[in-house]
Amino acid sequence: MKLKQVITLFFVTSLSYSALAQSPKARLSGKVIDAATKEAIYYATISLHPITDASKLNGTIADENGNFYLDNLSPGKYNISISFLGYKTKTFTDYTLKPGANNLGTILIEVNENALDEVVIQGERPIIENKIDRMVFNAERDVTSSGGDATDVLRKVPMLSVDIDGNVSMRGDQNVKILINGKSSAAMGSNVGDALRTIPADQIKSVEVITSPSAKYDAEGTSGIINIITKKKDIGGINGSISGGVGTRHNNGNASLNARSGKLGIIANLGGNYMWPQITTNEFEQFTIADDPIARQYSENETTRSGLRGSIGLDYDLTEKDLLTTTFSANGFEMGMDGNTSSQFFSNNNITTLLSNRDQKTVSDGFDWSADYTRKFEDPKQELSIAGQFSRSNSDTDYTTLYEQGVRLDEMGKNKSHNDELAFQADYVQPIGKTTLEVGAKTIFRDIRSTSLIKEGVNGNHEVVDARSYEFNYNQDVVAGYASYGFEFAEKYEVKTGVRMEHTILNGDAVGDFQAFKNDYTNVLPTAIISRKLGEMSNLKLSYNQRIQRPSLFYLNPFRNTADPIVQRQGNPELKPELSHNLELGYSTFKKGTIINATVFYRKTNDVIESLSQIDSLTTPGQQISLTTFDNIGTNESFGTNFFVSFSPIKNLTLRSNISLFTYEAKGNSFNEGISTETDKIHLMYRAFINGSYKISNTFIAETFLMLNSSRRTFQGTSPSMSMWTIGLKKELWNKTASIGLNITDPFWENKYFESEVFTPDYTQTNKMKLPFRSFGLTFSYNFGKADSKNKVRKERGIKMDDQKKEESNPTQG
Template identity: 45%
Template sequence: MKRFYILSAFFLALNHSFAQQGPSGVAGAQNSIVGKISGVIIDSLTKTPVDYAAVSLSAVKQTKSINGALADDKGAFKLEKVVPGKYRLTISFIGYNTKIIEPITTTNSKPDLNLGTIILVPSNKILQEVVVEGQANIIENKIDKLVYNAEKDVAISGGTAVDVLRKVPLLSVDYEGNVSLRGSSNIKVLINGKPSGTMAGNIADALKAIPADQIKNVEVITSPSAKYDAEGTSGIINIITKKNNLEGISGSVNAGVGTRQNSGNINLNAKKGRLGLYANAGGYYSWPQTSIITFDRQNTNGDYNKQNGESTTERLATNGSIGADYDFNKYNSISSNLKVNWFQFSIDGFNDNKNSFGGIENAFKRMTDNKNKVISFDWNNDYSHKFKKEGQEITFAWQLSRSELNNDYNSFIDQRVRKEIGASDAINKESTFQLDYTHPFKGITLETGAKAIIRNIDNDSKVDSTDLSGGNRIPVPNRNFIYDYNQNVFAGYATLGFTVAKNYGIKGGARYEYTDIDGNDAGSGTFAPFKNNYGNFVPSIVISRTFKNFQTLKLSYNKRIQRPSVFYLNPFRNAADFYNQSEGNPRLSPEVSDNIELGYSRFIKTTVINASLYYRNTQNVIENVVKQIEIDGKTVSLTTFDNVGRNNSFGMNFFGSISPVKPLTLRGNFNVYTYDISLGQSSANLSGAENKTYFMYNAFLSGTYAFSKGFTFETFLITNSPRRTFQGKNPSFNMWNLGLKKELFDKKGSVGINVIDPFNNRKNFKSEITGDGFIQTNNFSIPFRSVGVNFSWRFGNLKVNQNNKRGVKNDDLKQGESSGGGMGGN
């Protein structure tokens, strides 16, 4: 329906005559001086742009159009070659009440007139229909990003952020919750445009702590400009949570109960005059889930290690935030927000082990008890000053972040009289200062700014051997230390954006980032101290061309870097499983990539098409590395991280959406890309995999049908191919989901049911690694089928006040996956 509105407005604007004389009877009509009339059109309720509205100019008290234009996708319009005089301006768009501004005057001394923000009010007759048709706008394709409007999706209630990201075009999420963009896990995840201390550790577990009902939308930015931090070689994922500035008091309550997981959250907003207050709190709990594990490592010398066992995982998380915005006047405003996160998960289990070393066989049972906990907060403070010149603005932001990541384990083997107790307490502290300035010139917008990130990570690791009673603890040599890691990043940037010949848009810029690193072991001598510093020049450019019938062609290039986060750097060795240990690598270098993308998008009535071709060349690729080491005469598998080489990747992505009939919307996304890595010498010695180019893919299909009486049904299917690494492959993944929602309380509430994989009680996830002198395979069998019921209720009025985006945006760290070593452990 919205596409019909846009096309109608488009043809309406085409019917306007573009006369170059002034209105008849107006003094100065024959004057050779000409100017322009401009403005921005927004919706009165949502304060979002009304794109493609028709703007008509006529003489005062007349209706015959003498000039006209069509607003762009940001609601902006411009009437050119307007001679001085008095006019009547008419703005119309189907679904809104027609807006008439009369009189408006331009003079010889001031031929240009900027009307600023113009508000259109939705028509009461159309409003109810727009609410229903809003389901068709779950996906929005913008010039610089793709937006998934999660709040309009009926099938995500009661889940977590992982469930939401699985439905976002361009993204793929495996069974553990690891996220990748166009096949690359080198991404930066932001919350409301800002980093979060929660994401400094294991990103997959952090996402599981965010209730799906708290997410408003997800932005996928594949070609970030120089204004963004250079971090994230494949792009940026920005998760926007539900935070409103509503006049009066309003809010929402959401809750979900299921056979696998449970969640709930509440949002409260209050707005009085120039002061806005908001708060939210949420929680998540997953029922204990038992996985069946099989593991087999065969060495070329005849040694082997086989394991069969079970592990039970339980997760619990809470989060909350409180904040305030205050506008001193039209030009000055401040905001402050404090967000707190807490989550933990435990993994308890056993393995029946059978191994052979040097021809001597051994069998035993190993019991483990793992506990992981993260406590973090982010405190953001922002100040914004707008100048009298429209678009000119300066902002200053300061952010303080602190996260504490604790990893504790006990390991006991039934043939021994002693057990091992390990503990790692890592504290990540960050202070960020950011200054941004925007200045509009005639037809050109300049953005410039500077930023400093002061980051410190302290890791206190202790590993003891103790008798079964827990007393008489003896420190294990070389595994008790305090490691101090400092990383300071200083950056400056400038971008220019302008339009050429009306149909061409260009935005180019450059950013320079200087990184200074030092790490040292506080006295134990376990690790040698080191220092490292480097500078990166990061250019970017985007050229877009618009055509008739709402077609856009975009070509972009940017350079990106990916610094490893604490998840990759933490040297603590997790030896809960003696034969399969893991640790981080504090000497990792950042990844650097060059990215080129050619994209095409088009609206055809009720159809949306988005297609792109892309190329990515990445240096110093960071991957999991599995190698064998000798401990006490036994061959042990150690998983860590390393810069393994250079990867050249070509890819193609296609997304389409169509509504063949009014109540039905079908959507699909398909992404295929290559993995072709050139290994460094040290990595080549650790790999037994074939050196060739691999093709991988991820895809989804979904359908939504809006029935009468407030019922909506949705189903979607996800499938991902196995993901290659330089040593082997990680498991493939697929999932089928069905959801049904019924609106209640005059559309202020809803109740729904979600079913995941109704015909698969359990799923198997197999991986295979070929290394130097060994082949390793393992399989995880986990419960998968689930049924959940969810409820939501919204209260308060609908008078929305505009909320400017401000604040710190740290986009500079490679974030952790749930597989492999490092801090989280397994």
């Protein structure tokens, strides 16, 4: 369907609804704000009934700006109440609703100091919320993810999928930017999977899936942005929580503390995870097109993983309108691999066998430090913010490979890399009547360095190999500016449009076969979203945007890891950025406890960056090595749809289901010319899950989750499919201040196999990994502390460094 036809269908549908809505009914609207802070009260409850019949109760909830609307009301006299947990209820008695529009105006509600003595303050939000530019998954009530980490939560979010290594995809595309509380993190630049494992599931409040980012966001992430929002209590006093889990495969723990008194607030968090050592096996085979063997390999490795993440943040009210915040977070994770490998090379009817032992360790660490200043004005929507952030990410890989038969020299390798990022950003929001103008500017300075040292020898006498040792320096600077304009018209329509311009300057050293280079380019990236309300809790949305994906150090680093004698990897400093065009039409509704969200989309990505597998017979003559590097392989056009539904067929039972269908078609590449496989056709992929929860009592809940992902296509082959079944039980204790739980994953499958394939004009190869999967775990949590009346909710604004393509997580196989 052409763009013109989609737009025509959108407006014809909208006008049809408008025609049906013409009737002599009343409409009630208003806005709910905190009487002291003048902040909007998100999720305030508005209820009303005719004064003559209290059984005819009607109502709604306020949106993120505190606004609410109720349509199709019969004119007459009503009793109206506005309430929210922790606040005094506001009432309007004998209020006369006239035909047409009725506006209660700005409604101020006051904090109920007596209610603030409650330790836990929580509301029953719907599991899915839809906003003009994003979908929000509220993860707080999830049971089977309790005791797990962020990857367990993301697997349950519509439109997202997570593979066995922790790589996250949005509608089939791994080029997604992940933010933590609206900000980039250096941890996500070195190893996304391990970084996500350091975030406990119990600390995640919600996940925002931003498929249509506005111009104020960095344009990074061709498929969109994922924003993980952690739990935070903006209430006075001292309070916190302790949570964790102990299991047969994974263990984790987390502690958080919130302290707020007067103008000063402090938030601290510390969490970690540890995986018991596990044995994985890997079978690799490579054949010519004529099906003759080229190489075979079998390896068995003991793998360990661990991670630690901590943060501390302070905010201080300089005045009633000036807020200063600063946050420091640090992270570290480690992966070890120790095992034996048997490798066979087939050449001219001769078979060469290598027996080797590999000991490899990868350690990554880093920190982010940010400082933000926010200035409020008389109009609470008017705001100026200035922010700065410095991040450092380090990654060290050390390995030793020993050969038993002396056919090859023993080898030791070290690679130390770091990425320094310094960013400054300024944003200004100016309300103009019922419209909003946002403008801003940002600069990012990146200094990327990688030092490689390779030694070869026997019996511990190793010498440096100068031809394979080097220092690589790479600079990437970005200067950006944007303007965004949002407005409402015809009561039911909301529009947000904008444009962002980003200028990139690159400078890289010569390394090995790669030439030194300098390059700069400018991208003008438009965005547009139009949304129409269809009744009280339904809407239709059409959006278009352009996004860019710059390669990060993982893809650029020319370090060649030769720890494995057959399977090796190397980055490509000469990669160009990806550029995508995204078009989406979405519908969502929430009625009588049922949530439906449906979207169709089209995405075209130019200069797609993918892994490229090829045979290298030059490094070690007579032994052909499977080398994986990266290249811009051409263009990918993808069509897709996503459908999510949540409903309660019987009391206390809630069922949720999601299915995503999307295509992959690689065009314009010359790497596979002459190949007679299915790699050059349109491929259909899917991702589906079903989730059921049953409330046994007010303090006891049971939940199950079943997920199925198809194989992921690349232009050269497939990556593994994945399925998972989890069961969870959670019992709340001590007036819901504590809980214990039981989680079970795949109880009937001790191990699982993950198979990937590669097709090239010259050869094919398969890789099959066996991984322990079944697990049992116990979880616990405890909330402590007491609130006081000095509650003050703040909207967080700050720097967002979110403009680079992130790596796939390190696989557990060799």
